[in-house]
Amino acid sequence: MRRLASLPPLLWLGLFFLVPFLVVAKISLSEPAIAQPPYLPLWDWADGVLSVTLDFGNYLFLATDPLYLASYLSSVKIAAISTLLTLALGYPMAYAIARAPAGRRNLLLMLVILPFWTSFLLRVYAWIGLLKANGPINGFLLATGLIDQPIVILQTDWAVYLGIVYTYLPFMILPLYATLSRLERDLLEAAADLGARPAATFLTVTLPLSMPGIVAGSMLVFIPAVGEYVIPALLGGPDTLMIGSVLWNEFFLNRDWPVASAVAIVMIAVLALPIALLRRIQAREEEEA
Amino acid sequence: MSAPLVRVEGVSKSFGTFRAVEAVDLEIRRGELFCLLGGSGCGKSTLLRMLAGFERPSSGRITIDGQDMTGVPPHARDVNMMFQSYALFPHMSVARNVGYGLRRAGASRAETAARVDEMLALVQMTHLAGRRPDQLSGGQRQRVALARALARGPKLLLLDEPLGALDRKLREETQLELKKIQARTGVTFVVVTHDQDEAMTLGDRLGVMDAGRIVQIGTPREVYEFPQTRFVADFIGTVNLFQGRIAEDADSHAEIDCPEAGERIRIPHAVTGTVGQAVSVALRPEKISIGRAAGTAPNRMQGRVGDVVYHGGATVFHVDLDTGKRVRVSRANSARTEAEAIGAGERVVLGFAGEAAVVLPA
Numbered sequence: 283m284r285r286l287a288s289l290p291p292l293l294w295l296g297l298f299f300l301v302p303f304l305v306v307a308k309i310s311l312s313e314p315a316i317a318q319p320p321y322l323p324l325w326d327w328a329d330g331v332l333s334v335t336l337d338f339g340n341y342l343f344l345a346t347d348p349l350y351l352a353s354y355l356s357s358v359k360i361a362a363i364s365t366l367l368t369l370a371l372g373y374p375m376a377y378a379i380a381r382a383p384a385g386r387r388n389l390l391l392m393l394v395i396l397p398f399w400t401s402f403l404l405r406v407y408a409w410i411g412l413l414k415a416n417g418p419i420n421g422f423l424l425a426t427g428l429i430d431q432p433i434v435i436l437q438t439d440w441a442v443y444l445g446i447v448y449t450y451l452p453f454m455i456l457p458l459y460a461t462l463s464r465l466e467r468d469l470l471e472a473a474a475d476l477g478a479r480p481a482a483t484f485l486t487v488t489l490p491l492s493m494p495g496i497v498a499g500s501m502l503v504f505i506p507a508v509g510e511y512v513i514p515a516l517l518g519g520p521d522t523l524m525i526g527s528v529l530w531n532e533f534f535l536n537r538d539w540p541v542a543s544a545v546a547i548v549m550i551a552v553l554a555l556p557i558a559l560l561r562r563i564q565a566r567e568e569e570e571a
Numbered sequence: 572m573s574a575p576l577v578r579v580e581g582v583s584k585s586f587g588t589f590r591a592v593e594a595v596d597l598e599i600r601r602g603e604l605f606c607l608l609g610g611s612g613c614g615k616s617t618l619l620r621m622l623a624g625f626e627r628p629s630s631g632r633i634t635i636d637g638q639d640m641t642g643v644p645p646h647a648r649d650v651n652m653m654f655q656s657y658a659l660f661p662h663m664s665v666a667r668n669v670g671y672g673l674r675r676a677g678a679s680r681a682e683t684a685a686r687v688d689e690m691l692a693l694v695q696m697t698h699l700a701g702r703r704p705d706q707l708s709g710g711q712r713q714r715v716a717l718a719r720a721l722a723r724g725p726k727l728l729l730l731d732e733p734l735g736a737l738d739r740k741l742r743e744e745t746q747l748e749l750k751k752i753q754a755r756t757g758v759t760f761v762v763v764t765h766d767q768d769e770a771m772t773l774g775d776r777l778g779v780m781d782a783g784r785i786v787q788i789g790t791p792r793e794v795y796e797f798p799q800t801r802f803v804a805d806f807i808g809t810v811n812l813f814q815g816r817i818a819e820d821a822d823s824h825a826e827i828d829c830p831e832a833g834e835r836i837r838i839p840h841a842v843t844g845t846v847g848q849a850v851s852v853a854l855r856p857e858k859i860s861i862g863r864a865a866g867t868a869p870n871r872m873q874g875r876v877g878d879v880v881y882h883g884g885a886t887v888f889h890v891d892l893d894t895g896k897r898v899r900v901s902r903a904n905s906a907r908t909e910a911e912a913i914g915a916g917e918r919v920v921l922g923f924a925g926e927a928a929v930v931l932p933a
Contacts, residue, residue, distance in 0.1 A: 472652075476719070
C-alpha cells in the first residue's frame, strides 16, 4: 500500500524530471551541427558496428571561457544576497502573522498570497514603471527633497534584488509561518521563567526551533533565483550577469543546443551539491542527537 | 513564626468580561507545600500564572519575600515554574535543558555543569544527561522538568498539574518523591491540581478554589473533616448531603430536623445558625455503620441495600432509605472473607455518631 502511494510522485518525477534531464544530458554530450535538430546523434549503427561518440568538448568549453564561471558565480551571489534579504524581510512578517489573533491569521496569509492573482510578468513590468527615472518613487523622493536628482535603480543589480525579493517573498513567508505557528507558547514562557530576556529567548529558543522553516524557505527562494531569467532580463542592466540569460543566449541566439544543455547540466550540479551537502550535515546532526 | 513568603492581597483577574480570579487573599508560608485545588476553569492556573508573572492582576497586589511583584516580568522573578506540558526545549539535551536557567543567570560553564550534575542526581536522571526530550518517557521528562525548575534554587517553585500526564501507579510513587525533594531542598512549592487525592497526599495545606474564589484554606484533615461549605464537602472526597432545618440549638447540643434522614439528627455541640434556618448536613460514607440490627449509634436510619460495590480495600453500599434518599456507606474490608456479607435487597439499619455530621450553610 505504501509503495502504491509513492508511485504517482515517482511516475511524475520520472516523466517530467528524469526523462527531460536525460534528454538534456544526451544533447550536452553531442556535437553541434548546422542541422535540424542542431546536433549530431550520439550513436551510429552502420555495417554491424555501433559507434558511440561522446563529445565532452561542450563541458571543456564552459571551463575555458571565463564568461561561464563568472555567470555561475554572479548567479549564486545574486541568489544568495536575495535569499538573505528575503529572509530578513520575511521572518518578522511570518512571526507577526503567527503571533496575530487566530481570526486574523488567515486574512494576513491571504494578503501574502494575493499578488499571485496577477500575472508575474505584469508585476515585474510594473516595477519598471515604478523604478524609472521619472517614475513615482523618484518623483516622491525628489518632492520630499531627500534627493536632488533621480537615482538610478533600474538596470542595476539592486533592481534585480528588489525584483527577486518582491517575487519570492511568499515562498519564504509560508514555510516560516508553518514552523513559527507550531512553536508552543509554553516553550517561550519557560525560557522567560528561567531568566531569559526576550532577545535571549529569541536566540536560544525561537530561532533554533524555526530552523526547518528557514532552510525550507531559503531553498524555495535560492534555487529558482539562481536560474532566474525574467527578472534580470527586465530589471537588470547589461552588467547583470546571470546564468539564465547565458542559457537563453546559447539556445536561441547561438542555436548551440549542446553548449546550452551543458550549461543547464552544470547548473543542476551547482544547485544539487550544496543541497546534498546540507542534507548530509542534517542527517549527521540527527544521528548525534 | 516568620513572615509569609507570598502574600496575595485582593487579587482579581478578568479576561474580557470573564472573571477568572475574584478577590483572592492568600498567604503562603516559607518552606511549605501548598496545593491549589479546584475543578477546571476555577482560576487556579490563572492564579499560578500571576505568581509566575505571565499574567498581570487586574487589581490587587502580590508580594514575594516582601517585594511588590507588580510590573516585574517573569525573567526578573526569583520564581520558577514547572509546566503542565513540561515545556522542555526539544532541541537541547537533558543537561542543557537543566542548565538553561543557570546560563541565563550568568553562571560559568563549570558552575553550570556542577549544578546540573547535582540536580540530575537529585531526580535520578544522571545516566540520561545526554538524551533529548523526545527520547525520554513521560516520567523521565517530568523529572527533567522538575530538575530544570529547581536548578536556579528559586524562592518559590510553581508546579502546574505536575503529575497530570503520568499513569496512576507512577503518579503515586512520584507524589511521595516530590514531597521528599521538596523537604530536602526546602524550597516553597505551590502545586496546582484538580486531583483531590493528589492534593491530600502532597499538600501541607490546601486552598480549595471555586469560580475564581478561594473557598477554604486548611490542612488536608481540616478540609476533609471540617469543610465550611457544601461545595468543599462535596468536592473533597465522597459525601452524603441531607437538607434540613435547625430545630434546636443549645450550648451542649443541637438537633436538625431532617426529613430526608427519617428522623432528627442529634449533634453533641452547638451549631452556627438560628433555629428554623435551612442547613445541609454532610456525612462521610466511612463514618456511617451498617448492620441488620440496630446498633448503639445515637442516630439511625432505616433502608434497603440497592447496590453493593466491591472496591478491594473497602465495600460501598448504596442504601435506599425509607424516605427515598440514597445514601452511600463504606466499610473497610478488614477480613478476606465475610461469612454473613450484607447483600443487595436486604433491609439494614444505618448508624452514625452525632459529631460525625457536619452542619453547613444550605
